[in-house]
Amino acid sequence: xxxxxxxxxxxxxxxxxxxxxxxxxxxxxxxxxxxxxxxxxxxxxxxxxxxxxxxxxxxxxxxxxxxxxxxxxxxxxxxxxxxxxxxxxxxxxxxxxxxxxxxxxxxxxxxxxxxxxxxxxxxxxxxxxxxxxxxxxxxxxxxxxxxxxxxxxxxxxxxxxxxxxxxxxxxxxxxxxxxxxxxxxxxxxxxxxxxxxxxxxxxxxxxxxxxxxxxxxxxxxxxxxxxxxxxxxxxxxxxxxxxxxxxxxxxxxxxxxxxxxxxxxxxxxxxxxxxxxxxxxxxxxxxxxxxxxxxxxxxxxxxxxxxxxxxxxxxxxxxxxxxxxxxxxxxxxxxxxxxxxxxxxxxxxxxxxxxxxxxxxxxxxxxxxxxxxxxxxxxxxxxxxxxxxxxxxxxxxxxxxxxxxxxxxxxxxxxxxxxxxxxxxxxxxxxxxxxxxxxxxxxxxxxxxxxxxxxxxxxxxxxxxxxxxxxxxxxxxxxxxxxxxxxxx
Amino acid sequence: xxxxxxxxxxxxxxxxxxxxxxxxxxxxxxxxxxxxxxxxxxxxxxxxxxxxxxxxxxxxxxxxxxxxxxxxxxxxxxxxxxxxxxxxxxxxxxxxxxxxxxxxxxxxxxxxxxxxxxxxxxxxxxxxxxxxxxxxxxxxxxxxxxxxxxxxxxxxxxxxxxxxxxxxxxxxxxxxxxxxxxxxxxxxxxxxxxxxxxxxxxxxxxxxxxxxxxxxxxxxxxxxxxxxxxxxxxxxxxxxxxxxxxxxxxxxxxxxxxxxxxxxxxxxxxxxxxxxxxxxxxxxxxxxxxxxxxxxxxxxxxxxxxxxxxxxxxxxxxxxxxxxxxxxxxxxxxxxxxxxxxxxxxxxxxxxxxxxxxxxx
Numbered sequence: 148x149x150x151x152x153x154x155x156x157x158x159x160x161x162x163x164x165x166x167x168x169x170x171x172x173x174x175x176x177x178x179x180x181x182x183x184x185x186x187x188x189x190x191x192x193x194x195x196x197x198x199x200x201x202x203x204x205x206x207x208x209x210x211x212x213x214x215x216x217x218x219x220x221x222x223x224x225x226x227x228x229x230x231x232x233x234x235x236x237x238x239x240x241x242x243x244x245x246x247x248x249x250x251x252x253x254x255x256x257x258x259x260x261x262x263x264x265x266x267x268x269x270x271x272x273x274x275x276x277x278x279x280x281x282x283x284x285x286x287x288x289x290x291x292x293x294x295x296x297x298x299x300x301x302x303x304x305x306x307x308x309x310x311x312x313x314x315x316x317x318x319x320x321x322x323x324x325x326x327x328x329x330x331x332x333x334x335x336x337x338x339x340x341x342x343x344x345x346x347x348x349x350x351x352x353x354x355x356x357x358x359x360x361x362x363x364x365x366x367x368x369x370x371x372x373x374x375x376x377x378x379x380x381x382x383x384x385x386x387x388x389x390x391x392x393x394x395x396x397x398x399x400x401x402x403x404x405x406x407x408x409x410x411x412x413x414x415x416x417x418x419x420x421x422x423x424x425x426x427x428x429x430x431x432x433x434x435x436x437x438x439x440x441x442x443x444x445x446x447x448x449x450x451x452x453x454x455x456x457x458x459x460x461x462x463x464x465x466x467x468x469x470x471x472x473x474x475x476x477x478x479x480x481x482x483x484x485x486x487x488x489x490x491x492x493x494x495x496x497x498x499x500x501x502x503x504x505x506x507x508x509x510x511x512x513x514x515x516x517x518x519x520x521x522x523x524x525x526x527x528x529x530x531x532x533x534x535x536x537x538x539x540x541x542x543x544x545x546x547x548x549x550x551x552x553x554x555x556x557x558x559x560x561x562x563x564x565x566x567x568x569x570x571x572x573x574x575x576x577x578x579x580x581x582x583x584x585x586x587x588x589x590x591x592x593x594x595x596x597x598x599x600x601x602x603x604x605x606x607x608x609x610x611x612x613x614x615x616x617x618x619x620x621x622x623x624x625x626x627x628x629x630x631x632x633x634x635x636x
Numbered sequence: 637x638x639x640x641x642x643x644x645x646x647x648x649x650x651x652x653x654x655x656x657x658x659x660x661x662x663x664x665x666x667x668x669x670x671x672x673x674x675x676x677x678x679x680x681x682x683x684x685x686x687x688x689x690x691x692x693x694x695x696x697x698x699x700x701x702x703x704x705x706x707x708x709x710x711x712x713x714x715x716x717x718x719x720x721x722x723x724x725x726x727x728x729x730x731x732x733x734x735x736x737x738x739x740x741x742x743x744x745x746x747x748x749x750x751x752x753x754x755x756x757x758x759x760x761x762x763x764x765x766x767x768x769x770x771x772x773x774x775x776x777x778x779x780x781x782x783x784x785x786x787x788x789x790x791x792x793x794x795x796x797x798x799x800x801x802x803x804x805x806x807x808x809x810x811x812x813x814x815x816x817x818x819x820x821x822x823x824x825x826x827x828x829x830x831x832x833x834x835x836x837x838x839x840x841x842x843x844x845x846x847x848x849x850x851x852x853x854x855x856x857x858x859x860x861x862x863x864x865x866x867x868x869x870x871x872x873x874x875x876x877x878x879x880x881x882x883x884x885x886x887x888x889x890x891x892x893x894x895x896x897x898x899x900x901x902x903x904x905x906x907x908x909x910x911x912x913x914x915x916x917x918x919x920x921x922x923x924x925x926x927x928x929x930x931x932x933x934x935x936x937x938x939x940x941x942x943x944x945x946x947x948x949x950x951x952x953x954x955x956x957x958x959x960x961x962x963x964x965x966x967x968x969x970x971x972x973x974x975x976x977x978x979x980x981x982x983x984x985x986x987x988x989x990x991x992x993x994x995x996x997x
Binding site: 535540544551559 | 715
């Protein structure tokens with residue numbers, strides 16, 4: 148019952164956080180920007196443009212939807228981003244409105260590896276044909292001008308299933324550029340990429356990267372082509388080859404639409420039902436959560452299995468008579484304790500295993516298994532050492548060999564003593580996997596981000612994820628208890 | 637059955653120094669013998685016992701079991717240990733198993749005994765140690781004495797040829813010693829071969845066929861209980877079996893702290909529960925040191941008391957003297973008669989070091 152109480156408290160806190168300020172921010176032109184709190188995307192051109200300014204307070208976010216939510220919650224006053232990032236439909240949903248747009252515009256294009264100029268050339272040829280036929284204009288009209296974007300109206304593009312896939316990475320999760328709907332990627336850039344893949348007669352593989360790590364990912368060969376409203380700048384041109392621009396983008400400031408938010412006030416039960424419908428039912432958004440859940444479980448399961456096996460090895464080395472092995476374990480543990488899990492994950496993805504060509508989930512499993520091995524090895528060692536030496540002596544004296552004494556007499560007692568610790572390490576691991584979004588893996592946490600970026604509602608997706616982790620942790624506990632009970636028989 | 641030749645064991649301290657626990661142990665043990673190993677603490681009794689089943693591998697010598705050297709690297713220790721049971725000071729019962737499982741686990745796992753049959757035999761063994769109604773209880777619910785009886789049943793379940801007992805009653809509350817010793821007596825009557833490290837002198841005397849007195853890393857004296865307890869050859873054995881406690885002093889010259897010695901003697905009397913002898917000890921010491929032997933220095937004085945016989949004695953040794961000091965110098969008659977009044981007997985004897993006057997109080 149106490150657990151339920153905590154959940155209720157959490158819910159109340161989250162609801163109270165939704166009530167923001169109700170005054171409209173007065174930004175109508177470039178002159179009004181000074182003195183305000185402005186949000187934008189880390190590593191973007193806007194970041195570079197705004198960072199030197201001392202007269203504003205700049206907050207950096209990793210996704211547009213996080214930034215939009217900050218505006219909605221009154222944590223920042225305005226958001227500077229591509230004008231086209233918000234379609235009319237998504238503006239309505241976010242409760243934001245455009246304050247004004249800047250006059251200058253930037254050419255925007257897909258980027259390719261320097262060594263891969265052939266791919267860039269065929270893209271330019273493809274884009275040329277697309278412009279000539281007028282298809283590009285139609286696409287822009289549909290995605291940017293439609294009042295509502297419904298999955299059943301999305302343009303269909305021929306898709307190939309055989310051959311080497313064209314790997315395309317994007318950083319947007321927001322309509323109309325690139326977004327997940329009904330478990331499938333859609334949007335202007337997605338359609339463009341899809342048409343290009345069809346042009347090449349190759350299947351398309353779509354990955355979701357952090358904006359700040361896209362160019363590195365491309366250079367390391369994690370993907371073949373990156374998009375997501377990338378402006379062509381001189382600095383970037385030194386690192387990658389840009390295709391021809393497909394449109395020019397005007398930056399624009401967006402602020403909270405106080406009137407729209409006020410108009411939306413509904414009775415509590417109606418708003419809850421609507422929120423559930425919006426977040427989980429519409430476009431089968433629950434599918435994103437369940438797919439993410441499957442990924443979380445996969446990573447957790449294999450990390451526990453591999454990490455435990457490695458942990459057994461480390462434990463044996465730590466208990467060995469050879470000093471060299473023992474000090475190796477000491478070093479290994481020291482390293483694993485001293486480095487944040489996220490940093491380890493990034494090092495594995497971008498440095499150590501960068502050129503293996505393994506998919507991000509495998510790399511995540513390797514990183515988590517390496518880290519878990521240290522924790523599990525420690526738990527095993529403490530448990531084995533907690534069994535008094537007299538038990539070993541009694542076993543030997545009865546005529547068991549050293550090995551059988553360990554397996555039949557020491558181990559069963561060690562398992563009993565170590566299980567609670569091991570359980571909590573497993574649960575820590577489960578919760579720790581929520582950072583895999585950083586290396587383009589869509590787990591349950593990242594999935595909730597994606598839902599959030601479609602619905603601009605923080606509460607429901609986060610509540611769902613909270614409950615999911617809570618239940619999973621409980622299930623892991625039950626499962627481990629069950630396994631040990633079975634093993635004892 | 638077991639022959640031990642020149643067995644030695646030394647440990648290396650972390651600081652590099654070497655401690656020799658067993659110097660040179662030799663003995664032969666025949667089937668049906670009950671051997672008690674006695675001796676002061678720290679003389680290697682337990683180390684020797686634990687070397688016999690290689691829980692504490694010796695550093696030198698050999699142990700022959702059924703004619704084969706068990707120190708041989710290829711020797712199957714596990715097979716040997718099945719025939720050599722062991723009962724520990726701290727019981728070492730398997731805490732995660734019931735009492736019955738503790739008893740049947742090894743026979744079922746190692747001797748491939750039929751579980752149902754092993755269960756029956758286990759219950760029978762528990763009956764003989766008087767714990768059949770505790771069969772399904774976990775060891776944590778038993779008293780120390782009960783645990784040790786279970787441990788004995790566990791060792792017996794392997795049908796060993798010999799059982800080693802490593803101070804089986806030392807960890808027990810005094811009220812529980814009896815129940816364990818009674819089970820061991822019963823075993824001895826059944827001609828079980830037993831080797832027992834113990835501090836229970838009465839038990840050792842009553843039950844053993846042979847006694848090893850260990851001292852300073854060797855078997856100092858090996859004999860029947862009658863020999864060891866009633867006619868020991870070595871004085872160290874005698875001192876040990878009589879449980880003689882000693883308080884020695886060396887009086888070299890006049891700078892000696894005489895009042896300090898008297899005070900220590902009083903404390904000794906209190907410690908060994910003989911406060912009634914405090915007065916006599918002071919009188920006799922005073923008269924001897926200050927009057928009768930005042931011209932004899934250096935003087936070696938030993939106050940001793942035997943827990944076993946209750947005898948308290950004060951010995952005065954004059955080094956290098958070969959005849960009685962009372963022949964050298966006429967004793968003061970008043971002093972002498974005072975000493976006689978406070979003592980049972982005055983023994984005058986020459987020794988290899990000098991002449992000794994021993995006053996039994």
